[in-house]
Amino acid sequence: MSSDPSSKTIGVGIIGTGSRGITCIGRQIAEQASELNLTITAFCNRTASRMDIALDELNSVAKEAGNGAFAVSFYEDPLDLISDDRVDLIVITSPTAAHAEAAIPALKSGKKVYLDKPIAHTLEDSRAIRQAEAESNNPMIMGFTRRYETPWLKLHDIVSSGKIGDLKMMLVRAVLPYSFYFQTWHRTRAVSGGALNDKGSHYTDVFNWFGEIANSGRATQVNAFGGRNVFIEEDNAPEFCAECERDCPYRVGVAMPDTQDQMKGAVDASYETETDPLKRKDNCVYKSGADIFDHASIHYQYENGIVASLFYNVYGPQADDEETLELVGTKGRIILTRLRGEIDVVTDYGEKSHEVVHCKSDDFATSHFGADKKLVQEIAAFARGAQSPVDGGAGLEASRMILAAMQSIDEGGVTVQL
Numbered sequence: 001m002s003s004d005p006s007s008k009t010i011g012v013g014i015i016g017t018g019s020r021g022i023t024c025i026g027r028q029i030a031e032q033a034s035e036l037n038l039t040i041t042a043f044c045n046r047t048a049s050r051m052d053i054a055l056d057e058l059n060s061v062a063k064e065a066g067n068g069a070f071a072v073s074f075y076e077d078p079l080d081l082i083s084d085d086r087v088d089l090i091v092i093t094s095p096t097a098a099h100a101e102a103a104i105p106a107l108k109s110g111k112k113v114y115l116d117k118p119i120a121h122t123l124e125d126s127r128a129i130r131q132a133e134a135e136s137n138n139p140m141i142m143g144f145t146r147r148y149e150t151p152w153l154k155l156h157d158i159v160s161s162g163k164i165g166d167l168k169m170m171l172v173r174a175v176l177p178y179s180f181y182f183q184t185w186h187r188t189r190a191v192s193g194g195a196l197n198d199k200g201s202h203y204t205d206v207f208n209w210f211g212e213i214a215n216s217g218r219a220t221q222v223n224a225f226g227g228r229n230v231f232i233e234e235d236n237a238p239e240f241c242a243e244c245e246r247d248c249p250y251r252v253g254v255a256m257p258d259t260q261d262q263m264k265g266a267v268d269a270s271y272e273t274e275t276d277p278l279k280r281k282d283n284c285v286y287k288s289g290a291d292i293f294d295h296a297s298i299h300y301q302y303e304n305g306i307v308a309s310l311f312y313n314v315y316g317p318q319a320d321d322e323e324t325l326e327l328v329g330t331k332g333r334i335i336l337t338r339l340r341g342e343i344d345v346v347t348d349y350g351e352k353s354h355e356v357v358h359c360k361s362d363d364f365a366t367s368h369f370g371a372d373k374k375l376v377q378e379i380a381a382f383a384r385g386a387q388s389p390v391d392g393g394a395g396l397e398a399s400r401m402i403l404a405a406m407q408s409i410d411e412g413g414v415t416v417q418l
């Protein structure tokens, strides 16, 4: 028998077969199954009907890509999937509050684990997952998408080369048309930890990732203002978009940018038949019961004095500059505009050069601007023994920073020590 790890077909079990697990990661596995020698062997979902729809979607993608259909076992309890011998790699893409119940036993099982961000909805769960990872000596790989996107990787190289001098300030501007946070399970902190944790943990991870270049150390303090100033409760709000006749800019299907069409699969559309509000994807943004923020302005200070800011909302207009990262060094500045796949660099104190670098990859039109395709390649290598590029330590740090910012907002903008 060959001992070459690349010759073994890796069996993948997906816990949480929704938008992220199926339409993003599952799709990329189905498309690249032959090249990467992966197969999907198991699903787990607390709502059993969601697994039939998920399998139909993935088998049709696999067929289109010339790969065979998957033979998949269905489970309602994550422990049953984890102990299935046909599962080598466990992909956890359930709603954030359900991460710990799957991630802790998965890590302890010794199998390879992919966990999506944010690590968890509370600091307590985040620490428990990180502890299980450390105690089992089984580093997992996490889904901080920007670490797998070509322009962000290119930006990291440019800053590491010293082109803008020593990094001193970082700013993420995220003016996002993401009303869906008020329309899905993300609308309650009890399930999501807050939309800010969901999205903002990407950005705090980006701050930490770039901060490492300049030996920033850890973030030591934060203050923040924010709350809700657009998606404010209305007494006469309808329950769901499906039963509403208002002309509303936030109607489901209207507010997501066209660039991410591949993220709107059959799995998503099928939620229309559910009656439980937490399973719907078209709750009215003005309905009572949401306890998340729709905007925030957050400021961190790092051990070595670097400062980082996040300027964020989820009621932004659709625009190709909805997400930017600006980094300022001692000799220049650099701005990445995510939807354009473009980096604008000023070096040498502005005396000589102003350059615009276009760095869209060939896969830019696929989900998360090509990141999910690359992520699945990284996951496959990780399952065969490569080192994790981003583990639970980074996940804990990213959520620790965001949850502290939420505490600052809840307490009226006080400075919180981290």
Ligand SMILES: NC(=O)c1ccc[n+]([C@@H]2O[C@H](COP(=O)([O-])OP(=O)(O)OC[C@H]3O[C@@H](n4cnc5c(N)ncnc54)[C@H](O)[C@@H]3O)[C@@H](O)[C@H]2O)c1
Pocket (backbone or CB within 6 Å): 015, 016, 017, 018, 019, 020, 021, 044, 045, 046, 047, 050, 078, 093, 094, 095, 096, 098, 116, 117, 118, 143, 144, 145, 185, 198, 368
């Ligand atoms: N890395 C990224 O860029 C990115 C993007 C989107 C979502 N996510 C993360 O992926 C996770 C899932 O988000 P989503 O958008 O796919 O949500 P979703 O609602 O589309 O899918 C979640 C699925 O999990 C199922 N589920 C619910 N409770 C479960 C449980 N206890 N065990 C197993 N399955 C359960 C639901 O029925 C649903 O099918 C979240 O943590 C989210 O933050 C990450």
